[in-house]
Amino acid sequence: MPTEPLSQKDIEDRLLELPGWSLEGDRIARAYRLSSHFAATAMVVHIAQIQDELNHHSDLTLGYNTLALSVNSHDAGGAVTEKDFELAQRVEQIAPGHGAS
């Protein structure tokens, strides 16, 4: 996967395909709400599995029934790259199965 920084335009274009995700400073981010603390915790574990598979790791904050992710690429000097969007896509794919919204 390329690790070059994406342009502002590329980031905005890709965010259009990821409802709920936004640019927060130099990171892409999204929060999810779940039905319970256990459901949120289970999704964290699933995300951890994906992150290890991709070797790309978000900052992930677990609340009572919420979780919040933000990610950029320190490999690219803290810029947003394709890898960040790949992780976001993968998390979006599993979110419905966890009842996350």
Ligand SMILES: C[C@H](O)[C@H](O)[C@H]1CNC2=NC(N)=NC(=O)C2=N1
């Ligand atoms: C050595 C290893 O490939 C790097 O530290 C990986 C691991 N996980 C990572 N996660 C994120 N978010 N950004 C990175 O640049 C990154 N780099």
